[in-house]
Amino acid sequence: MKKILFIGAGSMAEALMQGWIKQNVFTPHEIYVTNRSDKERLQFLHDTYGVQTSIEDAIYQQADLIILAMKPKDAIKAMLELKNKMTEHTAILSILAGIAISTITEQLGLRPVARVMPNTSATIGMSASGIAFNAQVSTTQRAMFLQLLEAVGSVIEVEEDQLHAVTALSGSGPAYIYYLMEAFERVGMEVGLSKDTVRLLMTQTLAGTAEMLKQSIDEPDVLRKKVTSPGGTTEAGIKALEQYQFNAAIEACIKEAEARSRALAKSK
Numbered sequence: 001m002k003k004i005l006f007i008g009a010g011s012m013a014e015a016l017m018q019g020w021i022k023q024n025v026f027t028p029h030e031i032y033v034t035n036r037s038d039k040e041r042l043q044f045l046h047d048t049y050g051v052q053t054s055i056e057d058a059i060y061q062q063a064d065l066i067i068l069a070m071k072p073k074d075a076i077k078a079m080l081e082l083k084n085k086m087t088e089h090t091a092i093l094s095i096l097a098g099i100a101i102s103t104i105t106e107q108l109g110l111r112p113v114a115r116v117m118p119n120t121s122a123t124i125g126m127s128a129s130g131i132a133f134n135a136q137v138s139t140t141q142r143a144m145f146l147q148l149l150e151a152v153g154s155v156i157e158v159e160e161d162q163l164h165a166v167t168a169l170s171g172s173g174p175a176y177i178y179y180l181m182e183a184f185e186r187v188g189m190e191v192g193l194s195k196d197t198v199r200l201l202m203t204q205t206l207a208g209t210a211e212m213l214k215q216s217i218d219e220p221d222v223l224r225k226k227v228t229s230p231g232g233t234t235e236a237g238i239k240a241l242e243q244y245q246f247n248a249a250i251e252a253c254i255k256e257a258e259a260r261s262r263a264l265a266k267s268k
């Protein structure tokens with residue numbers, strides 16, 4: 001593959017291009033990126049990663065793959081602009097939350113489309129991505145798409161409809177964990193530690209817990225019980241979580257996010 005073109009130059013586009021450059025999937029010369037109007041942002045991406053930001057019309061024709069990376073609300077307008085510029089068969093990789101493959105092919109014509117839900121940890125090769133394809137994607141293209149996502153983390157193929165759930169869990173997931181870390185730091189400081197110490201302790205605790213879940217044959221509740229001594233500190237902590245409706249909060253969080261993804265799909 002020689003040329004890939006990002007339409008949209010936001011945080012997710014940056015995470016993917018950074019990951020692909022780091023993993024030697026593409027050289028900066030093979031990556032083209034454009035946005036609506038923010039020239040400073042393009043300049044930043046060019047200066048930081050060496051990617052190509054002066055996009056002549058010919059690039060749209062030459063691109064082997066076009067990546068839809070704008071906000072969902074801007075997608076229809078962006079696709080209208082794109083339609084006349086690109087060739088008939090160019091494959092599309094869409095990272096748009098909640099925008100159906102059928103909406104994309106209605107706008108851009110029937111062509112190979114992979115719909116992906118990555119997350120920003122693609123930056124460091126640790127994305128957890130979900131992917132779905134339309135019938136126009138050939139076996140070779142399917143392998144290529146999977147390889148692209150594997151280069152920036154793990155990828156799992158799902159039914160397209162399940163991408164709403166993937167979005168609510170792993171697409172948005174990093175934000176939930178960052179939010180949790182903000183709370184740990186705030187409260188950790190209140191109980192006497194420095195912010196740096198809390199960061200060190202809790203990033204290692206998160207990493208260790210994730211690794212235990214990967215390596216252990218035990219279910220999470222079994223692992224949890226191994227931490228929880230009768231009458232001890234964990235029991236007191238968990239009791240407080242229950243008192244403050246921890247499970248209800250998580251249920252609402254995932255269901256609201258999933259519903260929002262579905263609403264985005266309907267509004268198009």
Ligand SMILES: NC(=O)C1=CN([C@@H]2O[C@H](COP(=O)(O)OP(=O)(O)OC[C@H]3O[C@@H](n4cnc5c(N)ncnc54)[C@H](O)[C@@H]3O)[C@@H](O)[C@H]2O)C=CC1
Pocket residue numbers: 007008009010011012013034035036037038069070071072074077078079081095096097098117118119120171172
């Ligand atoms: N940020 C995240 O963690 C994740 C985001 N996504 C999806 O990725 C997409 C982009 O998200 P972010 O990078 O966070 O957004 P962002 O707001 O940071 O960037 C959006 C970019 O699209 C550009 N744009 C808008 N209209 C355009 C047009 N007509 N032509 C060309 N460029 C246009 C904007 O100029 C901007 O560069 C969204 O659809 C989102 O659902 C998916 C997974 C994770």
Ligand SMILES: O=C(O)[C@@H]1CCC=N1
Pocket residue numbers: 097167171172
């Ligand atoms: O918040 C959003 O809509 C996007 C999709 C998943 C993460 N960010």
